[in-house]
Amino acid sequence: MTAYTAPVRDMKFVIEELADLSLINQLPGLQDATADLVEQILEQASRMGSEVLAPINQSGDQHGVTFKQGNVYAPPGFKDAYQTFVESGWPALSFDPDRGGQGLPEMIATAVNEIWQSANMAWSLCPMLTEGAVITLETHALKTIKDLYLPKLISGEWTCTMNLTESQAGSDLAAIKTRATQEGDHYLITGQKIFITWGDHDLSENILHLVLARLADAPPGIKGISLFLVPKFLVSPDGSLGERNDVYPVSIEHKLGIHASPTCVMSFGDQHGAIGYLVGEEHNGLACMFTMMNHARLAVAVQSLGISERAYQQALAYAKERVQGKSNTQQGRVTIIHHPDVRRMLMLMKAGTEAMRALCYVTATSLDYSNRTEDEAFKTKHLQLFALLTPAVKGWCTELAQEITSLGIQIHGGMGYIEETGAAQHLRDARITTIYEGTTGIQAQDLTDRKIIRDNGKTISSLLDTMRETADSLSQLDDNNSTIIHSHYTEAIEALAQAVSWLLDNYKDDINAPGSISYDFMMLTGTVCGGWQMARSAIVAHNKLNDASESHKDFYRTKQMTARFYAEHILPRASSYLKTILTGSESIMAINTDQF
């Protein structure tokens, strides 16, 4: 196992230079979020990550979770780590100060979450889901529910899960069968849910389940689904814990990765019905759940960023230590980081991870702007931008993380394939990210159908204009790196613009077109958005190089060269995605099912 240290300098660079902390902390309520405070927060989170969470990452993977007599137990050390996490006040970071939160920006929460995810992804899923649930309850629940449950969720004393999937209802939630019947001031829930992450465990004294279920008089399809809050232990009006509710884990799954995160089959109402409380309006549950889902989608993108960073740190440490072969420039046998092909892999990991980081943090700023601004037009702009970017960021980051964590193994050679080394765990853990909270296919479809076609390309056109402005700024710079980056970057922007036009021109004539090209379209969008952030990073680096002291110059030169690597090695993929998009659906849909 290798150690994890949060890349605080890189994080600060993104926070201050690309995600514009100095604009964020001018928003109402965020004036405390100054650069020096943020640095302290990152340093302390880094310490918690590397000293408390990272050391139980590999042992958690090897030990896995235990299901014993109807209860689920997390691996050794997980409960203590959670206790330390709660006592240190981290769960409350971005929440309302009136309910015990610290009221810090979502963008900072995103950066801190990267640290947890890098340190221990399986563990971090638990607080990640609770965070999403708080936002959902805050937005949709009645005041009585908020007052009773939110303080304990914000403090982290209780945790939360999301219960959507049933065996016949995965991506297609219209098929949900779990039932709810009203009984006085509450509802009785019966049914079975599967794939419930952290559905049961011993980290917290109570667990709240957000459950999608159907009322008896519900219209068919997704318009007939309601959302309920179902506590593991019922809560008295004074906040104390009462009876055990009729909701139990039935079994846990044996998975490819995230072994330390219990994935449960949950049974509701086997005895007399699980008591639940309505969240939002009847039959409007899916809309409410999407509040949680959208939060979770960005959070999963951050997971894939975190796991990529961890894989990079481990591969880098190995490449600097493993002696093998000779190099043209050095005498004797050398460490493998001297070999160009190992460099290529490390650079791809580094550039990819940095682009993801910038994109995730910048996307999170749209939440801060839309939550806090008093300017309605500005708010709408950022809501639309967030809606557009969410599927692209989730889809692209999680797919890129597969490549990056796989390269992490490749750099280790044979040792990477051995579990003991720990490099394989990152790939196994990363593998879930393209599946949960909406698969890559679902993200791609959301992007093309709802965010491009339904919007008639308006939001993406305005994003393309913003990207072109960045290109213009880049073209003003008179150094060789900037010129090279500019040339690849403008080509990629125009590839995306062409793909948007093609989609809008063809979706009516060929009903299979959007579904056939959506994956390539999403990857194209993500790749270009990543390039946009790397171009911005190159501009900042260029400007800083002019007046940075010699000791800081290396940092900015590295930023510039990483952006150039991205332009030369990752951005050209844009043209390839475009080429495929322009072929439409024919070769995908031509042969019939029997011909497969």
Next chain:
Amino acid sequence: MKILVPIKRVIDANVRVHVKSDGSGVETANIKMAMNPFCEIAVEEAIRIKEAGHASEIIVITIGTSQCQDILRSGLAMGADRAILIETEAELQPLAIAKLLKAIVERQSPQLVILGKQAIDDDNNQTGQMLSALLGWAQGTFASKVVFNDGNVEVTREIDGGLETVSLQLPAIVTTDLRLNEPRYIKLPNIMKAKKKPLDILCPDDLGIDVNSRLKVLSIEQPAKRAAGIKLADVQELMDKLKNEAKVI
């Protein structure tokens, strides 16, 4: 009772240290800095003493550039009540630091000063002892246990032969060893609160202390690389090498 905790900003313990190419010192530009680990233990101990009801106020103090405010903020976030920075660009040696601290002690009148026994950069292990001598106070150095007892403080010291317990009359100086305690994780709400706690900035001239160095650094170099070891066949060969090659016996 007030406790004064002098702390130092040093290169982070996890960073590999490099000597500057001109041999004038150690490379510190652009390197991650942190509170000296022994000083963290000192702050932690002060907080525990306050939590146990033996102290009413904890003041953290450091001497150095304006960047040193970050470790003061960390000390405040751990639980200190206020902070003092004596701002100077000068390269300070333990005697000058002890003199500055003496001046602060006279102004603030703490009953107890807790320091790290040494800083991990220069490893001098002198400031606490010098301060004790300048003030004429009792000292309990290398503490691995500190217990309050009717106006006295019992300090268990880590010495070469084992442990020694001394009883000091207040006011006193305590310097901390590694086993004294394990510093707490800083809580997020306390990071936020620390921002609002008072931090006073002074300069050496305000205190009328001459901080000029009494020592001159001639050069600093990386320790010589250790040669690879060899395996010997038997004790006889070892004796032979010790006698004839190393010439130590």
